[in-house]
């Protein structure tokens with residue numbers, strides 16, 4: 001047990017439960033010991049904010065803690081764990097509209113709606129985030145080019161301000177707050193309820209095809225040729241590819257089935273039993289043990305081998321007819337291997353995900369791979385997606401592409417890796433790119449200032465000062481990337 005960990009204290013009525021524990025970035029590269037307040041009702045959330053205020057400390061909202069970096073860690077202050085607000089308040093199987101407490105997870109949402117023939121409009125590569133955390137970051141899925149971000153599916157939300165005032169906000173009632181709080185990283189207020197649309201589906205299966213691409217140019221071309229017909233597109237990249245093979249990889253293209261197209265019993269495919277992820281990988285290895293096996297390959301030689309083998313197997317996949325795959329299996333591939341992040345070792349990992357406009361994307365990503373290879377920092381996993389612009393103030397989507405790159409962190413390489421990312425950021429900024437704080441651990445205030453269009457930070461800081469005048473809501477990502485800019489803005 002961590003020395004700072006304590007059992008959950010019994011709470012008085014209306015008082016949130018409290019525990020003391022280490023609060024960690026998902027990538028395991030950052031942590032803080034904190035008093036964690038665990039409310040179960042809106043009143044308890046309000047009381048949690050009041051407790052922080054009375055004690056003269058800050059408080060950082062937190063969902064499941066699936067952000068790779070420090071977006072929901074708050075060093076020196078309290079942590080507000082929203083997961084106790086976990087009830088689906090209503091779901092209408094006629095309209096597909098779900099009204100949820102903010103701590104409801106994506107897992108609970110899809111498990112509630114799928115048996116009725118609906119699927120969340122937007123999910124991340126893992127089903128464990130809360131809706132609150134997912135909306136705080138404004139997540140995107142493999143269908144971002146088609147349906148936008150999670151915020152685009154939201155009808156309205158309740159948000160508790162640091163003053164204790166509860167506001168119901170929709171894009172009609174308060175467009176300014178609606179578009180700033182979504183993707184506002186918990187810095188303007190605390191979501192307590194979220195009402196959102198889901199998508200009608202006519203089967204629990206998708207039709208999925210794989211296609212191997214020899215380099216990044218080919219992959220981009222494949223995406224462009226299929227955005228009109230595909231519902232989901234995602235590219236896996238082998239970053240060890242060089243020269244004409246730079247950016248080689250495998251694209252997965254999935255589409256929903258039309259009514260009547262499912263040959264199997266539709267109700268059966270929509271059932272949770274059908275969607276359950278298998279207990280064994282390839283029918284052989286118990287999935288809970290797989291990260292131990294992966295750990296042996298978590299070095300340059302091992303990953304070169306694994307990625308090479310995956311690419312070759314992708315060549316065969318491309319020659320096969322499309323397959324039927326359940327929604328859960330396609331969407332939450334990473335959840336197949338519990339604790340896979342532990343394969344990276346004690347130092348953990350960071351994900352570096354630049355979003356780059358169409359005009360410069362090929363050049364920027366090629367240069368990032370070339371430079372990473374040269375410096376000996378080859379990302380072990382590369383994931384490529386197509387995006388469309390969205391109307392949210394702090395948006396990371398540039399209307400182009402994103403490349404998520406996972407880098408292994410060790411005690412020895414940490415400082416150099418951060419320097420390397422700073423060099424990559426220069427390449428990205430020169431190409432008009434941006435970054436995403438759900439995945440970030442390295443952005444400096446200078447990069448933060450340069451990546452947003454003129455006026456964006458002014459508008460956000462204006463709201464921060466108005467809605468949270470005492471600076472109660474704080475996270476380490478705020479301290480690292482925004483606070484120096486905010487302080488300067490306040491003085492100007």
Ligand SMILES: Cc1cc2nc3c(=O)[nH]c(=O)nc-3n(C[C@H](O)[C@H](O)[C@H](O)COP(=O)(O)OP(=O)(O)OC[C@H]3O[C@@H](n4cnc5c(N)ncnc54)[C@H](O)[C@@H]3O)c2cc1C
Nearest residue numbers: 063064065066067124125129130132133136139140186191
């Ligand atoms: C394996 C894996 C795959 C992923 N795949 C994707 C992907 O495909 N697409 C994508 O976009 N992201 C992806 N992510 C990132 C993840 O979806 C986001 O980091 C998401 O924000 C995590 O939600 P959470 O509940 O864990 O929130 P946390 O990580 O705990 O918090 C996220 C942010 O929301 C804020 N917040 C938390 N609760 C509240 C609240 N009640 N009110 C206001 N703000 C709040 C926090 O302060 C923080 O800034 C992935 C992460 C992992 C680990």
